[in-house]
Amino acid sequence: MIRYNLKCGAGHGFESWFKNAEGFAALQSAGQVSCPVCGSPEVEKELMAPAVRPSRKAAAAKPDLSAPASELEEKLAALKKQIEENSEYVGMNFAAEARKIHAGEAPERPIHGEAKPDEARAMIEEGLPVAPLPFLPARKVN
Template sequence: MIRYSLRCRNDHGFDSWFKGADAFAALQAAGQIACPVCGSTEVRKDLMAPAVRPARKAHGAGLREGDGRPDLTAPASELEEKLAALRRQIEENSEYVGMNFAAEARRMHAGEAPGRAIHGEARPDEARALIEEGLPVTPLPFLPARKVN
């Protein structure tokens, strides 16, 4: 496996793993590598620095205090910071209804439950049905807290 730093024609940078250089070339030629930000399939390899493990006592940005290991809970990019802020805003200003989201949204829409901001989980077919029924719902770009590692 090999990891490449990639850049799309709109100058968005991202990383991806490939089985090897030939696999990357084949996927790139077929237009099957897309930018996760804008969807552009015009992607090229970007300059990459070798992965060098820091010294055990080194501390710096993105490292946990005390052990020098990466802090995987900290946002790694501006996009991750914005998604984290969106998540906090939604969780602070709405009620989590879990897997009962579709049923609760229908009850609110029918006037059987008090109207309020809610968020929760729905299977793809349930979400599609809510949209087809005209309920104002939208998917969120993150998993519920209980499903995050």
């Protein structure tokens, strides 16, 4: 099988698969290759780049996606580290714990955690001093 990038006389570009180069030539000469947009039988192959596999070295040299890729990502990573080191993670109990702290029912301390959008909205409407963080919490997996 071979895939060709094709173009009709009206300039519409499309691609199609053929058994081989001779199969394309036979179908084209019989008028059986046409543009799917306008139906024009005036179809030509476009210039194509071959699909080349990268070398083993290039395939092995994958970027480290866990490392910050920009100055902004470095600053976000530093912010995340600071928040995690200086506050207690309370998980999905964030809304309840924040309310207890605000009401004086739990010791005052910095916390971070997770809340559903409606819970976060309700806390803001109640006047609790909360803010969304620009990162997701680290997930613990087995």
